[in-house]
Amino acid sequence: MKTMQYLKNVVTLKLNADLCTGCGMCVLVCPHAVFGIANGKARILDIDDCMECGACSNNCRTGAIYVKAGVGCAAGIINGILNGTEPSCDCTKGNKSNCC
Numbered sequence: 001m002k003t004m005q006y007l008k009n010v011v012t013l014k015l016n017a018d019l020c021t022g023c024g025m026c027v028l029v030c031p032h033a034v035f036g037i038a039n040g041k042a043r044i045l046d047i048d049d050c051m052e053c054g055a056c057s058n059n060c061r062t063g064a065i066y067v068k069a070g071v072g073c074a075a076g077i078i079n080g081i082l083n084g085t086e087p088s089c090d091c092t093k094g095n096k097s098n099c100c
């Protein structure tokens with residue numbers, strides 16, 4: 001079953017395959033099945049499935065995964081509902097460089 005996706009192309013998740021040992025922990029802990037293992041290394045199956053919960057990076061012993069865990073897309077969706085607009089995290093405050 002396909003999991004719910006939030007906003008496209010905003011997820012901070014990054015995988016450094018050079019550091020990955022293929023232990024499979026990220027596959028085990030991810031609630032949205034974002035990771036798979038291929039040829040002894042983790043790979044991201046669909047980055048937009050990530051909800052930035054941080055479980056993968058917290059459980060990766062080699063530091064191969066980075067994700068900025070927090071309210072992420074949930075805040076964008078709530079802002080959209082409150083403002084009656086498209087979902088937006090509104091974290092840029094007019095300055096793209098500050099965007100999460």
Ligand code: SF4
Pocket residue numbers: 019020021022023024025026027041042059060061062063064065
């Ligand atoms: S938890 Fe880390 S080391 Fe293990 S498979 Fe995932 S990315 Fe690789």
Ligand code: SF4
Pocket residue numbers: 013029030031032033034035049050051052053054055056057067
């Ligand atoms: S942050 Fe959470 S949802 Fe995203 S890949 Fe890691 S475990 Fe999965």
